[in-house]
Amino acid sequence: MSTTGPTEQSQSANAQSGDYLLRCVGLHKWYGSVHALRNVDFNVRAGEVVGLVGDNGAGKSTLIKVLSGVHKQDKGDIFLEGRKVVIDRPRAAMQLGIETIYQYTAMIPEMSILRNIFIGRELRKAGPRGFGWLDRKRMASEAVASIAEVGLDLESPHRPVKELSGGQRQGVAIARAMHFQSKILILDEPTNHLSVKExxxxxxxxxxxxxxxxxxxxxxxxxxxxHPISDRIVAMARGEKIADIHPDDTNIDDLNKMIS
Ligand SMILES: Nc1ncnc2c1ncn2[C@@H]1O[C@H](COP(=O)(O)OP(=O)(O)O)[C@@H](O)[C@H]1O
Ligand SMILES: [Mg+2]
Structure with a gap:
């Protein structure tokens, strides 16, 4: 982690726009009279980890809800791999390869890890009357592989999710996103209410x-x-993007001052 560096903030991350995986231009969102997004430009390059920071109410979740199809923007455009896209439902986001993990991420606690990974996208094989039977064997082996890939240690994919800790549940959600080869994985406050270890x-x-x-x-x-995991940090305040910087060009104190 770097805590020293030039204090001047580099705006270089936005200098060229040719190679963005995701490009948001001039997004606005109102909730009645609350102007939650104010002309937000937000870009992400392939392979980048972008840290999105801001105080409560800054508009972070609203931006993510627009990208994940929970809310539609009132103004502005979204481009994915250079193509303009309409994200009007959560399913549309998923089909475009945008997967979002919330703090209380969608899982059915009574069901197994395996079933939760494949929820809504179950693998099937031909039954006696054609297409239809769940392919439990293939789902189990693919679930085990995905869990191992994110470095999770979960004993068995057949354990019910309710037996897992909060951190392990987030791990399962991440394994799920990996398995379906999401283009962009969004994690909105995934560490809230988790222990330090988790x-x-x-x-x-x-x-x-x-x-x-x-x-x-x-x-x-x-x-x-x-700060330590981001390739770039975007800060928001009162619905606006107020900074777009490389972590080496800032530090936690400066960022704190900026967003509060
Ligand atoms: N569903 C909603 N209805 C009305 N106002 C909302 C709704 N969701 C968020 N807001 C308001 O929009 C602003 C931005 O909220 P939000 O995007 O949740 O911020 P953050 O995630 O940065 O804490 C806040 O003023 C919040 O009260
Ligand atoms: Mg939020």
Missing amino acids: TNKVLDHVRTLSEQGVTCIFISHNLHHI
């Missing part, structure tokens, strides 16, 4: 993903979590 585990998963070239947007109000 938080470190989740941060380790993100590091592993970034080494594997997965593109990540990691949101947290905890700069100590964001």
Whole structure:
């Protein structure tokens, strides 16, 4: 982690725009009279881990909800791999390869790790009357491989998710995103309410993903979590993007002053 460096903030990350995987131009979002996104330009390169920071109410989750199809922007455009896209439903985001993991990420606690990984996207094989039977064997072996890939140690893929810790559940969600080869993995405050040990585990998963070239947007109000794992840090305040900087060009104190 670098804590010293030039204090002047480099805006270089936005200088050229040719090679962005995701490009958001002039996004606005209103909730009634609340102007939650104000002309936000937000870009992500393939393979980057972008840390998105800001105080409560800054608009981070709203930006992510627009990208994940929970809310539609009122103005502005989104481009994925250079192509303009309409993300009007969560399913549209998933089909485009944008996977979002929330703090209380969607899982069915009574069901096994395996079933949770394949929820809604079960592998099937031909039954006696054609297509239809769940291919449990293949799902089990692929689940084991995906879990191992993110460095999770979960004994058996058949354990119910309710027996897992918060950090392990986040790990399963990350394994799920990896398995379906998401283009962009978004984690919105995944470490909230986790113990220090579990938080470190989740941060380790993100590091592993970034080494594997997965593109990540990691949101947290905890700069100590964001700073060491980010290739770039984007800061928001009152619905606006206020900084877009390389972590080496800033430090936690400066970032704290900027966003508060
Ligand atoms: N569903 C909603 N309805 C009305 N206002 C909302 C809604 N969601 C968020 N807001 C408001 O929009 C602003 C940005 O919120 P949010 O995007 O959740 O910020 P952050 O994730 O940075 O804490 C805040 O003023 C918040 O109160
Ligand atoms: Mg939020």
